[in-house]
Amino acid sequence: MPNRWLVPFLNLGHLLDHLAMLVFPTAVVAIAREWNQTYSELLPLALGSFIAFGAFAIPAGWLADHWSRHKVMVMFYLGVGASLFATGFAQSPWQIALGLTVTGAFAAIYHPVGIAMLVASPEKMGRALGWNGLWGNLGLASAALLTGALVDAFGWRTAFIVPGCLCMLAGVSFLLLVKDPGKAPKTSRSLGLHVDARMMARIFAIMLVATAFGGIIFNSTTIAMPKVFDERLQTLTQTNLGVGALVAAVYTMAAFAQVLMGALIDRVELRRLMIAVGLVQIPMLYLAANLQGWAMLFAALAMMLAIFGQIPLNDAIVGKYVADEYRARVLGVRYVVSLGVAAVAVPLISALHHTEGGFANVFLVLAALAAGVFIASWFFPSRAELTAHREKLVSQPV
Numbered sequence: 001m002p003n004r005w006l007v008p009f010l011n012l013g014h015l016l017d018h019l020a021m022l023v024f025p026t027a028v029v030a031i032a033r034e035w036n037q038t039y040s041e042l043l044p045l046a047l048g049s050f051i052a053f054g055a056f057a058i059p060a061g062w063l064a065d066h067w068s069r070h071k072v073m074v075m076f077y078l079g080v081g082a083s084l085f086a087t088g089f090a091q092s093p094w095q096i097a098l099g100l101t102v103t104g105a106f107a108a109i110y111h112p113v114g115i116a117m118l119v120a121s122p123e124k125m126g127r128a129l130g131w132n133g134l135w136g137n138l139g140l141a142s143a144a145l146l147t148g149a150l151v152d153a154f155g156w157r158t159a160f161i162v163p164g165c166l167c168m169l170a171g172v173s174f175l176l177l178v179k180d181p182g183k184a185p186k187t188s189r190s191l192g193l194h195v196d197a198r199m200m201a202r203i204f205a206i207m208l209v210a211t212a213f214g215g216i217i218f219n220s221t222t223i224a225m226p227k228v229f230d231e232r233l234q235t236l237t238q239t240n241l242g243v244g245a246l247v248a249a250v251y252t253m254a255a256f257a258q259v260l261m262g263a264l265i266d267r268v269e270l271r272r273l274m275i276a277v278g279l280v281q282i283p284m285l286y287l288a289a290n291l292q293g294w295a296m297l298f299a300a301l302a303m304m305l306a307i308f309g310q311i312p313l314n315d316a317i318v319g320k321y322v323a324d325e326y327r328a329r330v331l332g333v334r335y336v337v338s339l340g341v342a343a344v345a346v347p348l349i350s351a352l353h354h355t356e357g358g359f360a361n362v363f364l365v366l367a368a369l370a371a372g373v374f375i376a377s378w379f380f381p382s383r384a385e386l387t388a389h390r391e392k393l394v395s396q397p398v
Contacts (some may be wrong), residue, residue, distance in 0.1 A: 061332025079336025130262015148244020
């Protein structure tokens with residue numbers, strides 16, 4: 001009997017993963033007001049969570065490959081839920097920081113383990129990644145909307161307690177409904193072309209550059225967006241729910257970029273897609289640096305479309321070139337780079353928000369990083385180059 005609940009729960013897990021990591025960036029605005037502290041003082045409390053979000057990806061991937069991906073995913077749901085729930089009862093900044101760090105450690109499980117389970121079998125890998133990415137970005141959107149609504153209605157503590165309960169409920173349901181698919185077979189093969197060590201090193205070097213710079217861009221924009229909207233869209237809304245709704249609307253519409261990108265991955269060579277996405281990000285980040293009101297809202301939408309569209313590309317590289325039994329570990333390395341380096345976003349925003357330009361300087365730095373992604377993408381091998389490389393390897397005597 002097919003494991004029909006597996007993919008729905010993997011998609012739900014992606015939603016909950018990103019929701020959990022972005023509760024605080026929205027709630028911090030209300031916490032700052034209640035505790036009479038500034039945004040720049042409290043935002044660094046999230047630093048430990050984002051460091052853990054990256055650092056624990058490799059151990060999670062290793063544990064999943066050597067023990068059980070299914071059991072590690074149960075740990076993800078229950079661990080994230082319990083730590084969020086506990087954070088809702090924090091009485092001091094250091095307790096919030098501790099709760100967020102533990103949340104980040106358990107949230108680190110999803111990407112190396114959940115994505116490895118997702119790409120293990122589907123023929124249309126790009127489509128599966130695209131829809132999974134959509135669910136992840138709906139998590140970003142629901143974090144802003146749900147947190148804003150709960151903060152306005154019941155206070156900031158419920159913004160942690162309610163998602164925590166949802167995650168634990170999902171974990172129990174996953175355990176009961178999803179059959180353990182077992183360990184990946186050691187004889188499984190990569191879905192992609194055969195390449196030698198030198199070409200593989202080139203591919204992964206470019207992927208890691210795109211992953212590192214893209215991770216900083218993604219994390220910086222998603223963390224800063226509630227506060228950016230709070231400052232620049234005051235003519236449109238002045239409530240936590242209103243800001244959350246606008247952020248949610250942008251994230252929800254931008255999320256469909258991943259569905260489109262997933263379909264393109266199955267049809268267009270990765271190099272062209274990587275170049276195109278990098279090219280679009282640069283002017284959009286530059287425009288977002290100084291716009292206000294409706295213009296900022298539309299620029300933010302275009303910017304997030306390009307940023308979200310890049311995410312499936314890096315996972316597709318792993319899916320195409322890495323055998324299944326190693327994918328969780330390789331994805332762990334990728335997400336250590338992506339999410340670990342992305343922890344730079346918190347001190348970056350805190351430092352530049354104090355400067356005269358404020359968020360304008362943040363977006364200009366991110367535009368420079370997008371230019372780095374664009375340049376690196378030109379060195380990714382084309383389909384013709386990979387085909388010639390494979391033919392050369394086949395023709396060589398054994």
